[in-house]
Amino acid sequence: MNLFQFKESIHLRMFKIIGTCLVLITLTHLTNGQVTLSESKAAKDKAVRHILSKREFNHGWDGGHTIRVVTGLQLAEDGWYKDNTTILESASVRQRDAEILSVFAKDPNLLKTAPEVISEWVNSIISTCQDPAKFHGVNLIDILKKKLDTIPSGATRHAAQTVAVSLALCNAGVQVPNSAIVKINNDMKPNKGLCNFCIEGSSLTILAMQCIKAQQPDNKLINGINTRQIAYLKGKQNDDGGFGTTVATTLAIEAANVVGTQTLPINVAKALAWVMKDQDKEGGFGSLLTTALAAPMFIGRSILDVKNVKCKKEPPTLSPPSGKMNIKLVIEDAIYAQRSIESRIEASSGANLLKVLKDESDKHPKSFMFTTKNGLIETVNLVEPEPKNGWSWQTLKEIGSKKEVTTQSLENIKPKNNDKYILRFGKSL
Structure with missing residues (x-):
């Protein structure tokens, strides 16, 4: 075996070991x-x-x-x-x-x-x-x-x-x-x-x-x-x-x-x-x-x-009426339901995020309810945080393909037309 073959053999072994470790980690994750x-x-x-x-x-x-x-x-x-x-x-x-x-x-x-x-x-x-x-x-x-x-x-x-x-x-x-x-x-x-x-x-x-x-x-x-x-x-x-x-x-x-x-x-x-x-x-x-x-x-x-199922062509996005803005709201449960639900909210232009959420809750009190603590989301639809597991609600803003956690008070967040916010339950990001 020449030096090149020896190095190639070592690399193959390393890849196999790494691959095996990844499989074991995945299996352990799923087994738990x-x-x-x-x-x-x-x-x-x-x-x-x-x-x-x-x-x-x-x-x-x-x-x-x-x-x-x-x-x-x-x-x-x-x-x-x-x-x-x-x-x-x-x-x-x-x-x-x-x-x-x-x-x-x-x-x-x-x-x-x-x-x-x-x-x-x-x-x-x-x-x-x-x-x-x-x-x-x-x-x-x-x-x-x-x-x-x-x-x-x-x-x-x-x-x-x-x-x-x-x-x-x-x-x-x-x-x-x-x-x-x-x-x-x-x-x-x-x-x-x-x-x-x-x-x-x-x-x-x-x-x-x-x-x-x-x-x-x-x-x-x-x-x-x-x-x-x-x-x-x-x-x-x-x-x-x-x-x-x-x-x-x-x-x-x-x-x-x-x-x-x-x-x-x-x-x-x-x-x-x-x-x-x-x-x-x-x-x-x-x-x-x-x-x-x-x-x-x-x-x-x-x-x-x-x-x-959304099998019809979606109509082009309509501009909101004068004095209004469209906000996309996603409720994401990464623990219990393991799913996310997205809806579009029509809100008054210039309203802060707390006002937007309160107005939506007033319109649909049985399908969307929330509470806050220190200006941040604490519960959504009766799902409470579980500190012992490290599970809590966070507010995220989606910008392009990225999601950013917002730590500001909801009163200080001023959404703009077509902004997308995510209320996420799970481990802190």
Whole structure:
């Protein structure tokens, strides 16, 4: 071995050692159930890249998976496809439509097509801002309603079909019949012992009830159904953080995100870490469908969000009325919910940040509330600081790609039009 080869060998060893250390540090981090927002987003981005790398020459995905993959991409990217603005994405959506319509060639009345499959079609169509009641001349909503009446009672697997159909109808803005809710109440009763797919079924039921509850707030059966599913799920998390499979764990996380961890007391961070350890170096989670299901979960989204996807071209930013300014406000929870919510506030020109926040809280007291201490944010939406963990609220200003922590009193901060402020809960930056 000459001197050059010796040096090259030493460098390779050093790289291997450094790489091994980084892997060990990452595994230790995940094993302890510590997942940051940036890590969660990185896992989502990696999953999306993996999904896109598997696209076929027809711009769809092998095995008839285009329908569910498009839904996953729309949720994960908040509008991967937008109003035919890009050729490749538009081609994938057309391929999805073709795959749905091809079923009619074999089964014109959809007598042999399972109701949960049609539910997946409806959710996917909604996610691309199309009307499932006017899908290439076919009213899929009417078909789904008729399918609902054909689902038998008396078994959990049939109840899961009813849940899937009810959720799709609710996502479409259609009133879910009380008969369907009664059927779910009677049949969706997971066993305490071995129960195949009960974790998945209970999690989806919680998501469905969240949607239906917004439609029918006075329906007393909904709370009873939710209580039963939550009671089952909360004791099913394993010591390692998972719920047995990646699919089951993903759905359990989504259920907890929707109702909150106070209602469904599971360790979401530990569950996230468990799922992330299953991601391979290409970004996948085994099957393409599992990857498409997991990707949106990493940014706090679920099938409930199909109706909120931004797949329309956003109109140009409008100038605020005279004497007004537009402020972007982000509430970011890096600990509990592991997600951020952005909104636009119209405020009086020249108002300080405290005045802007107070006015917004007065307009929407149930969705935005805060307290201050010594001129700084202390609590937001009842989430209090936890000094023993080093968790507190901070105010940041986003300038370009940078975020700067502001230590001034809110009264001394004078926002300008289109400024962006972030109220962040987590460890101090």
